[in-house]
Amino acid sequence: MTFIPLIVANRPDESPYQQAPHGTDMTMLRIVPATDVRAGDLVLGGTSAPLNPNRLRWAMQSAAAFVALPIRMWGAVCIDGQTPFWEPDEMVMVIPREHRPADRCAVGDRVERTIVHTPPLDYMGRQPEKRLMLQRGTVTAVDDGALSIAWDGRWPNAEIPDTGIRPVDHTRVERERAATGFAVGDRVTRHNDTTTTGVVMELCRHWYDARSMARVDWPRDPHWDTRTVETSSLAHALPVAPAAPVLVSA
Structure with missing residues (x-):
């Protein structure tokens, strides 16, 4: 050494x-x-x-x-x-992973993984570059260390590399909501249609004027599929629990 x-x-x-x-x-x-x-x-x-x-x-x-x-x-x-x-x-x-504190996942814990997304052809018929995205999910069962996970939404044309999973950083989730009002994995509805629920798959800024945008999977609406919309057109399908208060000792 x-x-x-x-x-x-x-x-x-x-x-x-x-x-x-x-x-x-x-x-x-x-x-x-x-x-x-x-x-x-x-x-x-x-x-x-x-x-x-x-x-x-x-x-x-x-x-x-x-x-x-x-x-x-x-x-x-x-x-x-x-x-x-x-x-x-x-x-x-x-x-090294052998020496870091082990993650003890339980049912209900949030985890995430990397996927490689191939966007559809653009309006000129060109193929955009592949993109790396994070997909979040919820642990549904734990059996002798093996996890069953319900992943949020669907990514069309997605590849899943063998990079493992990790626990979701809840501080990062709160930062996403503070910046855009939403976080990846949030369930949302459209203001003009509160009966159809979608899943936020990606958050980004509009290329022209930096408006807050979200790519949403609408699993029961084939006409919308996974589209990018302004976050101002969305509402949370369920209320988001506020962050726990921070206690500061005198």
Whole structure:
């Protein structure tokens, strides 16, 4: 084993920052190339340059530790399962999955996975690039560690790579709702049709004027299928429970 001198710097202190889960053994921290990050590894951040045992390097901890769902696309590594951000030889700080606190999923827990979506041909008959998306679901049964999951909605022309699953980060869900009023996986209705229920599959901004948009799966309405609509035209099918209050000691 080679000892690499390294300083972990710039730990974020803003409110969205999340420490590694309670019980994480930080002595198990390893530094590996992005291509060697495995599904289930706990990602803590990255380093400033390739490592050299004869030189001191700096590392930066991410704003939130997250469980990896790595997949290679467009010449990059999407460690979070969605964002093509990491160069293949970029060095990443991880807690190997064998040493991170185990996830104990129960019935009713929310989980997510990566899918590869092939959009339909555009109006000029061209084939857009494939896209990485996150699909959320609910655990319906647990049998000796094996999970049964009801996935939210349908993604037409979707491929499901073998990247595993991870628990949904509820802080991220609340951020989505704060920004757009909705989160991926929310059940919604249209203002002019409260009898038809759809599932939010994706949230985005309009390419022209940055309006908040949502791609919604309407499983019982074949005329709508999975279409992108303005979030202002949607309403929650069921009330969203408010976030639990944060108690601050004096």
